[in-house]
Amino acid sequence: MTTISPDVVTQVARLARLRLDDHAAAHVTQQLNDILAYVRQLQAVPTDGVEPTSHVLPLSNVLRPDESKPSLPQTSVIALAPATHPPFLAVPKVLEAG
């Protein structure tokens, strides 16, 4: 794991649907490299045989009964959206199938 390049940052930006121009990519790359250099200190921490923690609480099997609750009125759903074609929400044409 060496430093990351502006190209990698641009790829990551694309995954995250962020637009970075070349200048911004260069600037952010520098900042991310600083942070990643700091973060890489973790590689020195021995973690063999250590289980990862994604939950600090020892909770399990939290379930709800299969009972319906009222939905939002269709009008309030439509009212929230920035672009609609009632009763649908509208987005720029999706070209890919599937």
Add this chain to the structure above:
Amino acid sequence: MSATSPASLTIHELRTRLASRAVSPQEVVDDLLARMERLNPRLNVYAAIDPDRLRQQAKAASPIRGRLAGVPITVKDNICIDGELTTCASKILAGFRAPYDATVIHRLRREGAILIPRANMDEFAFGSSTENSTYGPTRNPWDLDCVPGGSSGGSAAAVAADVAIAALGSDTGGSIRQPAAFCGIVGLKPTYGRVSRYGLVAFASSLDQIGPLTKDVTDCAWLLSVIAGQDPNDSTSAPVDVPDYVAGLQQPVKGIRIGLPELSVEGIDPEVHRAIQDAITVFQRLGCSTVPVTLPNIGSAVATYYIIATAEASSNLARYDGVRYGRRVSGDNGQGTLLDMYERTRDQGFGAEAQRRILLGTYVLSHGYYDAYYLKGMKVRTLIKRDFDDALARCDVVLLPTAPSPAFRLGEKIDDPLQMYLSDVFTISANLAGVPALSVPCGFSSQGRPIGLQLLAAPFREEVLLRVGYAYEQATEWHRQQPE
């Protein structure tokens, strides 16, 4: 300012006066509004103020029904209130009115509280200074050139400046405790799972907790008693009984063991160090004992945190895409492609820090890097949690500074993200370990900036924190000091 100004009262003082009809909810709200009008332009603690709605609520409020009857509670701009704007201080949520109440809001309403929405914050709670807000920075009431801390800087500064009675904030890596320390008030991050997260706009789901920011420890206990408890809408809220935290405050602290970690972290401000040493003396005088404890992995906390928190944040923020709510930016007169719409919306909707964290979080989860960063981070998290389990098996509370320094100046760290992140060094591990942590005022720097100490306890032992904090508060005068 008159000592009897309702805005300057605590919840418990106000409740007494409201119940005896010495003051009405309308008078309280009017006093707060008058102070807001005077102070908000300078402090920028509220993103917006709607006097009519507040007066309506005050008029409808009962002065007696409920534990918070007629008491205004200020709410951070990332907790959803039905029908109110909730924008997380982000352009991308401009105009978003939540069509539902967060569970904590439901509980506040049930106890008769008046809600004051829209306390300023760092965008999506990303920051330690409340400078990353689309509404501009909040200023520290003790020194207008300084930051109030963050991300709940609006909530903290409002309470400190008496433009709030008490407030709710959220804490993912210190966002309640650090601004509480910077503003000279009390702030509590409850145990993960103690307070429902339903309706709190998620930053990092495994770390976020809502908690109180208050003028004293009694108020903190008061507010926690109202908002704590299991919620069927939050799978991660714990089925643990909620004690009467206020009733527990007066319990003796004699014999309480205070764990003092040997800190390997450099860069603690000498004045902060001295304030903590003085506090230890106070605790000893109160009959507490001190025990040395070790937290061997605390030095890895910031690195671990910035992997886990950004990874979760990058995922939690994916939903802001201009499709279902909030702001959309389309190119080419609305004829652009879907990808173009996504990118414009998110590029123009998110500020620089949000974009930085989304990029970092996306990177550490992406193919080929997951094991090295995210998985590693989760493993080190296990070690940090064990450190606290071990330490808290040997003592009742662990004492740490809340922040390594008093409030820093506006703009001082804004261009150096890493330095900003490092200012969370003492608060972050409580979130990683899921333990509760309380910040109480413990002194001032020579420049008159507040300093806070932090107490941490085992999961769901908030009552111990509050009891010890209360005893300390009773033995000192720090919390009575007011900014000019």
Add this chain to the structure above:
Amino acid sequence: MTSVMSYEPVIGLEVHLQLKTTTKLFCGCSTKFGAPPNGQTCPVCLGLPGVLPVLNARAFDWGIRVALAFNCQLASVMKFDRKQYFYPDLPKNYQISQYDQPLAQHGHLEVVVEGQTTRTRIRRIHLEEDAGKLLHDASQHESFVDFNRAGVPLLEIVTEPDLRSAETAYQYLIELKSIIEYLDVSTCNMEEGSLRCDTNISLRSQGTETLGVKVEVKNLNSFRAVKLALEHEQHRQATALARGERIAQETRLWDARALRTESMRSKEEAADYRYFPEPDLVPFMITPEQVEQVRGQLPELPAQRRARFQQQYQLCAYDANVLTQSRALAHLFEEAVRAGTPAKPVANWLMGEFLAYVKDKSLEPAAVKLDPVWLKDLVELVQRGRLSGPMAKTVFTQMLDRGVPPQQVVGERGLEQISDPAHLERLADEVLQANQKSIEDYRRGKTSALLHLMGQAMRLSKGTANPQQLSALLKRKLEQGQVNAPQ
């Protein structure tokens, strides 16, 4: 050069099954099909800021049921993960799914193809939430989104690449649907999208173990489409390989009109789903006790019932198979037999006329109103000679169309068979009178004239005359020259 025939297909199937729970997987919105667009959504399934998921207990329970029916090992701890990609039908831009600790793994399913039992291993079964629906055709510049389906529980059932023919894949799907129907956890309606199937296929030279390049095929909206698409794809790939061409690793879409697969334009970026554990949900333990409890509640499954039918009713394997494919059909059969009808005629009616009827009307067997007792009555009417075979078929259709007992159809339509000798005599006389030429033909030795006369008589009786009796009567009259004037 290798011939087209020397390649063996290696096929895997991925089925997405909507569970017919009352509410969605993580919120209390109804899952009912056909509601007004965006009328069955709430803050949780719309992915509004601040919301959190809570797992539907019934979906969890049903998932375990299905996993057991597919002979899977249940996870001792299952967890959910976020599968992240941007798409406008995906409210949070991640799907709550399961990655490395799914509900169940290592199962298998046996199907009989051309008399051979083949076992398909089940790789995994996991729970996930469905996405909303996009409508592409209404506008030139925009697509429209309906989020009603977003959050509906899906069970994904993935096989190992064990299937070796399109027919096996087809039979696997039939058996899968049959099991799900027995478990009563999904409507399995492909048109409504409650059952969806994707498949992947690669070819390898007969007798080798090296796998070829895998092609995914999507847009399959019936089991038949799966079979046709796989046959087409097998042929396409084999032809290409035989020509020495390379197969591209890609996703292809089945074009049901042109009966061929088409390459889907490749996505502009390789998918990187960035799976990570869903922090808003806790892990779910599945204890051996819970597994045994659910196992104890499992109904008799198609394979068990098939074996029992063969033994209990002395049916052949084929009949038992057909009768048990649908739970409703098997139920009809057993109830009719229980009412006292012999098994074989009931089986014949159900496998013949009933299934033809259901297919003709594009109905599910369960949707047809048919009282098993009516079947018994119908069989008895035939056995007593009161209905001819063709008449009985008419009565059967009417019975299903109208949902009434056979006696009622017979009574109302006057369809009862005429066996009364006097009535038949009158009929025969009338026909002979009117067909003098046929009589002469017959007497000249042209025996086919009898058939013509029979036809006339049956037509005159609107098909109700008992054909055996009538034929004998006509023959007697022709041979004896007894042709009376009609009265």
